[in-house]
Amino acid sequence: MSIVRHVSAAGLVMAFNPDEPHDGQSAVHQGYRYRMLHLGEDLVRKVLADAAPGTAGLPLFGTPVVDNPALARLHTAVAKNAPRLVVEERLTAAVLALSRHASTRPAPLPDRQGRMDLEAMARARNLLRQRFVDNISADELTRTAGCSRFTPYRGFRAAYGFAPSEYQRDLRLRRARALLAEGMAPSLAAAEAGFANQAHLTRWFTRTYGVTPAAYRTA
Numbered sequence: 001m002s003i004v005r006h007v008s009a010a011g012l013v014m015a016f017n018p019d020e021p022h023d024g025q026s027a028v029h030q031g032y033r034y035r036m037l038h039l040g041e042d043l044v045r046k047v048l049a050d051a052a053p054g055t056a057g058l059p060l061f062g063t064p065v066v067d068n069p070a071l072a073r074l075h076t077a078v079a080k081n082a083p084r085l086v087v088e089e090r091l092t093a094a095v096l097a098l099s100r101h102a103s104t105r106p107a108p109l110p111d112r113q114g115r116m117d118l119e120a121m122a123r124a125r126n127l128l129r130q131r132f133v134d135n136i137s138a139d140e141l142t143r144t145a146g147c148s149r150f151t152p153y154r155g156f157r158a159a160y161g162f163a164p165s166e167y168q169r170d171l172r173l174r175r176a177r178a179l180l181a182e183g184m185a186p187s188l189a190a191a192e193a194g195f196a197n198q199a200h201l202t203r204w205f206t207r208t209y210g211v212t213p214a215a216y217r218t219a
Contacts, residue, residue: 006064014034014065016064044058071094074091093153117155120151124156127141128167128168129171179192179193186214201213
C-alpha cells in the first residue's frame, strides 16, 4: 500500500471513505486543532435515497481534502447545539454537496420538477405554528406532513419562502417580540419563545430587527 500525503488548512474539510486507513500530523511547529464529525453509512444512504431515488451506492471521495462550506456549516450547527431542524437541514445539504462536488460517483440531482404537495406543506406549517417552541425533528415534521424526509427541505421553501427551521425561528422571534413589548425581561422572553438562552435570542433579534431585545423592551 502506497502512502500519499495531503495538506489541509483552516476552513477545509478532510473527508475519508469508510474503512480507509489514515493518519495525520501538524505541518507547522505550532501544532493544529481539528473537529471531527462522523456521518454513518446508513444515514448517508437514507439521505441520498430520499433526495434522489434510484441512487446506487455510496459516494466515494477521490481526495481527502475538500473545500465544502456545507459540511463546515453542519459541524458549526452541531457544535453550537442548534435546533434539530437546523442540524437536519444542514445534514441533508452537506451530504448532497459532498456527493455532487467531492465524489467519484456523484449522485443524480434531486427531481425538482415533480408536483409539490401543498396540503403536505400546510400540515408541516401548522405543526410548526402549534409547537414552534419545541425542538421538532425532521422525522416528526415529515410524519405529520405525510411525505418523505427530503420533501420539506425543498418543498417548504418553494411554498412559503422559508426553510422549516427559518420559519420556526421567525415564529419564535415574533413571540419574543410580543413578550418584550409586554415588558417581559429578555432572559424570560428567550425561554418562553423557545430560544436556547438570552444570547441566542439577542443574536437573532438584533440581526432581524436591528436592535437588541433589551433596547426594544425599553422603547
